[in-house]
Amino acid sequence: MIFAESPLKDAYRRLTWGPWRELLEAAPPGWDYRASRHLGRLAGRASRTKLAEVRANLERAFPGRGGLDAIALEAFGAHFENQYASFAFGRLRADNWEQWLRMEGLEHLDRAAAAGVGVVLMHPHMGPAQLPLAAMGAMGRPVHQVGGGTVEVQKSAVGEWASSERSRLESRMKVTLHDGTGFLRGLLRALGDAGVVFTACDGTGGGKELGRRLPRRLFGQPVGVPVTPFWLAYQSGARLHTLYTARDPLDCRRHASLIGPEVPVEREGSLADALEAGADFTVQWLELAIARHPEAWLFWDEFRAGRLITP
Secondary structure, X not given: OOOOOOHHHHHHHHHXXXXXXXXXXXXXXXXXXXXXXXXXXXXXXXXXXXXXXXXXXXXXXXXOOOOHHHXXXXXXXXXXXXXXXXXXOOOOOOOOHHHOEEEEOHHHHHXXXXXXXXXXXXXXXXXXXXXHHHHHHHHOOOEEEEEOOOEOOOOOHHHHHHHHXXXXXXXXXXXXXXXXXXXXXXXXXXXXXXOEXXXXXXXXXXXXXXXXXXXXEEOOEEEEEEOHXXXXXXXXXXXXXEEEEEXXXXXXXXXXXXXXXXXXXXXXXXXXXXXXXXXXXHHHHHHHHHHHOHHHXXXXXXXOEOOOEOO
16 A cells, blocks of 8 residues: 655654554564554554545455445455564564464475476565565475566655665665566576466556556456566476465464465476466466455556556
């Protein structure tokens, strides 16, 4: 979510990236995310116009679905969890990451590693999107992330400072980050060395999108669907799996990430055919994952014409 620049926002940044961060970095595992979630709900109640926008975008996706007011408020909580997820990244270790996250489907990665094959993990921006990445890095797995999208927002000096703090905290993850606006040869090499590559399959949000996209309809609305996950899998021979993250229904102090079974990649035909089939699969899977946990998707304020929805 994008909130307008203002002196009040700068004062809030000084608080959250200063004393608030220090407090949460000392909190028991899981309480850091719970505190951020509660802060997000408060922000949602205070930002009535923004909350109404999110509610309207939810109605666009789910006409007639009940409980959208509550889902809209929880979406603010998810945004704040993601915004301040990096507070925990320096604390995750091989022997404690499960206090923040439960993961299902790691056996898929184990089988690929045993076969000496790389894995592409395609994921939407749901929950704390980088938490499973940080957890896998803490486990010692060879993980990589595609990033680098630009956010078209002019920030104040305090805003730039907060962004640099976020980058500094994210750099504590034991992972390799790749600029998705540049050459992808490094990612292909990583997959050839049986690495694991995280790449988003919904959008960048708030700015210029990365990579090639194909037109499809998501919840009945025209969008551009990223096909980078299928391009990477096709070109490298890596296995392709889905991953999404939401709050753990078994423990409110944790999140849960689910790695799905291997996704078929059309390797017999042309690359163009593989990407077309990949776009079809992606939009269908996105609808299922987001409909199951709409409160966890981070792009509801972007689900409108001129942003994620194309003309």
